[in-house]
Amino acid sequence: MEIRMEKPADFAGIRSVEEDAFPTRSEADLVDRLRTDGDAVFSLVAVHEDEIVGYVMLSRMRTPLETLGLGPVAVLTPHRRNGIAASLIREGLRHATEKGWKGVFVLGDPAYYCRFGFNAALAAGFTSPYSGPHLLALALQRDGLPIQKGSLEYPAAFAVLE
Numbered sequence: 196m197e198i199r200m201e202k203p204a205d206f207a208g209i210r211s212v213e214e215d216a217f218p219t220r221s222e223a224d225l226v227d228r229l230r231t232d233g234d235a236v237f238s239l240v241a242v243h244e245d246e247i248v249g250y251v252m253l254s255r256m257r258t259p260l261e262t263l264g265l266g267p268v269a270v271l272t273p274h275r276r277n278g279i280a281a282s283l284i285r286e287g288l289r290h291a292t293e294k295g296w297k298g299v300f301v302l303g304d305p306a307y308y309c310r311f312g313f314n315a316a317l318a319a320g321f322t323s324p325y326s327g328p329h330l331l332a333l334a335l336q337r338d339g340l341p342i343q344k345g346s347l348e349y350p351a352a353f354a355v356l357e
Contacts, residue, residue, distance in 0.1 A: 196248075196279065198286050201238040208247035209240065216269035225352050226267065229254045234350035236263055236296075239287055241270070241279045248274040251283040253291060253299065257348035259321075259341045261297040264349050284311055291335055298340040299333045300347065320344030 201209060213223035229235040234254045241249030249270040253263040265287065270279045288311060291299060301308055302325045305315055313331035320343050323330060330347075334340050 196282075197242045198239055198282055199242065201240050201250075205240050205247055209238070209250050212247055212250045212269045212271055213267060215271050217267070221355060222267040222269065225355065226250075226252055228352035228355070229350060232350060232352055234352060237287075237290060239283050239290075241274075241283055243274065249279040249283050251280070251287050253287050254350050254352075256300060257350060258346050259298075261295075261341050263291055263296050263299045264353075265299050265301040266303070281310075288312075288333070288335070295336070297334065297336050297338075299335060300349075301331050301333075302329055303331065305329065305331060318347070321347035323347035323349075325349075 209226065210223045213226055214220055216222070229252060236253050236255050238250065238252040240247045251265070251268045253265055256262045256264050265284065268280050268284060288299065300318060301313055305328060308331050311333065313333045315328050315331050317334065317340065318330045318332035323346070332340065
């Protein structure tokens with residue numbers, strides 16, 4: 196399996212993965228809108244035998260500055276439970292760290308995302324429609340997140356998921 200940055204030729208395959216992984220087309224539409232709005236910072240695909248089988252996007256948070264939002268993360272049903280999502284997340288976090296991003300926020304299962312270093316306590320000081328135990332944060336640099344509390348704003352495209 197290869198993990199690499201997405202290319203425009205991958206967009207149809209990415210959409211197929213998103214539509215397979217989620218019960219509605221909302222996440223697939225979210226990915227398209229984040230790209231169109233210019234909020235997608237980078238996306239990775241997992242390719243197995245020339246087929247896109249997994250996907251992750253990291254998008255620019257409106258606030259706090261210098262942070263990213265992780266998601267959506269998706270893997271085709273027949274390829275789940277093989278570590279593909281974890282590999283995509285780790286590679287995404289590695290790339291974000293190298294590029295100097297200060298932190299990443301994710302909305303998800305704490306039991307899953309804590310293995311990557313995310314924690315709810317770090318996100319607890321931020322107000323958001325997503326506030327609660329499933330909102331997690333990860334500082335990527337030694338100096339931590341740019342701020343410890345305040346407003347947490349995802350890109351406008353996320354409003355369709357609320």
